[in-house]
Amino acid sequence: MNPSQYTRIVLNERPQKFIDSNTFRQETVPFDLKPGQGQVLVKVTWLSLDPTMRGWLNDTRSYLPPVQIGETMRAGGLGTVIEVGPGSQLKESDTVFGMLGWREYAVVDEKAVRKIIVPPGSQELDFLGPLGITGMTAYFGLNDVGKLKAGETLVVSGAAGAVGSIVCQMGKKQGAKVVAIAGSDEKCQWLEKELGVDKAINYKSPTFRKDFIDAVGYLDVYFDNVGGDILNLALTRLNKGARIAFCGAISDYNSGADENIKGLTAYMNLISQRAKLEGFIVLDYAEKFPEAIKEVAGWLADGSLKRKFHVVHGLDKAPSALPMLFTGENIGKLVIHVSGPDAKL
Ligand SMILES: NC(=O)c1ccc[n+]([C@@H]2O[C@H](COP(=O)([O-])OP(=O)(O)OC[C@H]3O[C@@H](n4cnc5c(N)ncnc54)[C@H](OP(=O)(O)O)[C@@H]3O)[C@@H](O)[C@H]2O)c1
Structure with a gap:
């Protein structure tokens, strides 16, 4: 009824x-x-x-x-x-x-x-x-846009969130060194202890800039969920041929129309390092979702992907x-x- x-x-x-x-x-x-x-x-x-x-x-x-x-x-x-x-x-x-x-x-x-x-x-x-838009964003963003390879250094922002937490685990599966960025010590502990990232750093810590440089050195792939100052910092730490999978920019989603969104100042590193910053929308991969869902479901079934x-x-x-x-x-x-x-x- x-x-x-x-x-x-x-x-x-x-x-x-x-x-x-x-x-x-x-x-x-x-x-x-x-x-x-x-x-x-x-x-x-x-x-x-x-x-x-x-x-x-x-x-x-x-x-x-x-x-x-x-x-x-x-x-x-x-x-x-x-x-x-x-x-x-x-x-x-x-x-x-x-x-x-x-x-x-x-x-x-x-x-x-x-x-x-x-x-x-x-x-x-x-x-x-993991089997929905969230997981597909992680999957295609990391594979198709980031083109991560074993042995590379992957940095993930918004790492304890829905997309970020899957990207971190995929990065470890693919044999990368994974540095995760999140907004609390509790989240960082979860990322290190439960999800197995190599290092998690709190972007709200006063030592964040130094922590980032110490942990990352230089990066090959930056999976960016947040944009803004952290993206600008990542741009200063690119290896030659680095790829930035530009997934989201949550730090600016609430900026009002009257507010000056701060521009990127470190963008010239893209030239000197022959690097690429590429935005993407997951819906463009919809035709490929069924295959990806099959693979991700396998990871859930064998316990190698946590959600x-x-x-x-x-x-x-x-x-x-x-x-x-x-x-x-x-x-x-x-x-x-x-x-x-x-x-x-
Ligand atoms: N391109 C696409 O097709 C596509 C598809 C899906 C999602 N996305 C994007 O992916 C990103 C993550 O989405 P999600 O669904 O997984 O959300 P989520 O990461 O689960 O939640 C958002 C997280 O962003 C962090 N955050 C909020 N304000 C921030 C700031 N000013 N600076 C840094 N971090 C901040 C918060 O964690 P902290 O405690 O760490 O701050 C929060 O938990 C978003 O930018 C979203 O728009 C893009």
């Missing part, structure tokens, strides 16, 4: 800088959802919280259009098909991944969602982590949980549990 009403969370106003209590608005609306031709009705179970969602709130040109005022907040998520429209190949009780949004129920085109088949040794939630989820319970908590990504309160992948059984963590 469907409920008589359901909850959704919409964009209330565009934040100038940080997301605050006015940014989103919760609405309870009548349940008038009916899947049409080629559509399915999905009950949302889990939602992914991602730094890129801050960018979707800006009215600017990007890889996806901005979320409009009054529109349900866009978010990737998992859900269970509870009703199938005419002509749909999906079945009731199928699990799907797609841009389901901050709502309890969603009607979506079946072409806009992907059916999830959980491989042995994995669980559904892994499709928001950590930071679970916040309740759709209503999404607006206050999203800023955790910018204050660094999360370790591993930040997700919202909306409904259904809890995960085995």
Whole structure:
């Protein structure tokens, strides 16, 4: 039996800088959802919280259009098909991944969602982590953009986060020396003791610059999740032919339009070291995801890849949980549990 009403969370106003209590608005609306031709009705179970969602709130040109005022907040998520429209190949009780949004129920085109088949040794939630966008970003960013080789020195920023923690482990698997950068001593200990990086350094320490130079020497691949000053420092420590896989720049996602984002001053090292800084968007690799998922699922099954989820319970908590990504309160992948059984963590 469907409920008589359901909850959704919409964009209330565009934040100038940080997301605050006015940014989103919760609405309870009548349940008038009916899947049409080629559509399915999905009950949302889990939602992914991602730094890129801050960018979707800006009215600017990007890889996806901005979320409009009054529109349900866009978010990737998992859900269970509870009703199938005419002509749909999906079945009731199928699990799907797609841009389901901050709502309890969603009607979506079946072409806009992907059916999830959980491989042995994995669980559904892994499709928001290592087997989802997070893992694919680490995989293609490190392999296709970073082109990491055994014996090289890999530096990873945002290392205790969702993408970074997978990149670090892939780096060790591939025989690199891995130096991880994160924002607390607790995160650094986790990276060294649990994930096995060679050295983790806290970028908030007053000795960070010296710690970086001592630990890294010179680097071959920099997997950058944060941009800003740390990218500038990395640019001064490039080996000849170094590659920077420019994945994200979270240190600037909350910079207001009126604020001068500090330019890179050390960029000329790219010339002298014949190095390359390359941005990428993981969605461009979508056709290759199935093969990569197979490989990553194998690592989960044999225990050689660890994943950590930071679970916040309740759709209503999404607006206050999203800023955790910018204050660094999360370790591993930040997700919202909306409904259904809890995960085995
Ligand atoms: N290019 C693509 O296709 C693609 C796809 C997915 C994700 N991304 C990017 O990948 C990056 C990581 O995403 P994620 O989902 O894995 O998030 P995440 O790393 O799990 O969470 C964000 C982390 O960033 C760190 N951080 C926040 N503000 C910072 C600052 N000013 N300076 C340095 N670090 C800061 C925080 O950790 P600390 O405690 O260490 O500060 C926080 O935990 C983001 O930049 C995201 O936009 C790109």
